[in-house]
Amino acid sequence: MNDYQFPSVTQLAIPFFVVAILLELWLVRTGRAKGEFETRDTLTSLMMGTGNVAAGILLGVVSYTALLWLWQFHFFDLGLSLWVFATAFLLDDLRYYWYHRFAHRIRWVWAEHVNHHSSQHYNLSTALRQSWTGLFTGMFVLQAPLVLLGFHPAVIAFVFGFNLVWQFWIHTETIGKMWKPIELVFNTPSHHRVHHATNPRYLDANFAGTLIIWDRMFGTFVEELEEDRPRYGIVKNIGTFNPVKVAFHEYVGIFKDASAKGLTMRQRLGYLFMPPGWSHDGSRETSDMLKADYVRRNPGEAGKPGLPVATVIGPAE
Helix, strand or coil, X not given: CCCCCCCCHHHHCHHHHHHHHHHHHHHHHCCCCCCCCCHHHHHHHHHHHHHHHHHHHHHHHHHHHHHHHHHHHCCCCCCCCHHHHHHHHHHHHHHHHHHHHHHHHCHHHHHHHHHHHCCCCCCHHHHHCCCCCHHHHCHHHHHXXXXXXXXXXXXXXXXXXXXXXXXXXXXXXXXXXXXXXHHHHECCHHHHHHHHECCHHHCCCCCCCCECHHHHHHCCCCCCECCECCCECCCCCCCCCCHHHHHHHHHHHHHHHHCXXXXXXXXXXXXXXXXXXXXXXXXXXXXXXHHHHHHXXXXXXXXXXXXXXXXXXXXXX
């Protein structure tokens, strides 16, 4: 069995992350650039990033070992040529798009991803506000088809590092819209500001990692509008800077909802696998319901990107 070893791109990029955050902080605090930092929020993001690295060291071996075991069943062995790395990056970026989309549409996966959206500020430190529990969602299985096709797990891990580095610098308000060809193909700060926004039109949009082409292809792309500036955070902000609460609050919510008395098994499973905001009695609102409510109040917005044409979306059973 092949056992390739490649450097960790994200670990090598840590000095760049630190310098970039300090530079952005200086630019913002001196009024040279647009943006906002809040000390406690920034520290929480940094602690979340530290916890993510620790979790990766302690638990990442589990998912990697599982994929390495699967490697013995590969249909092809594509090797290590340049085109293999390039193709692996492209396909893994597509894989990331679907993981990210699932993370916003399945509450169980959202529970590990929501912490990344929990900051009400948008700056480079927010990029480091990452999950401690990614292993437990089981979403690493989305990489299984790539392994079976002949991309070694080490190759997949290596190219994903470049994806993560790209996603770091787009967490900023200091960069406006970029050259149109770049905005057309790549995920940019403008596109990702949309993704982090809680404005109804921006909910569940722009799931891209590096290439925004996937959102354009699958109908989830929404342009950032000057007249509807992004408001950051989550629909129901958690109001804490405690990193432990940030990391686990949604799991606590799932447990409380799914263990409530008088529910059917289908309803209990709904609290795990239906979209965030789903409730068995319709007392809460999913992103689809929030969008529909916005259109009811603003009928002239109906059918615009990110918003439904229909104005009535009832609760799921």
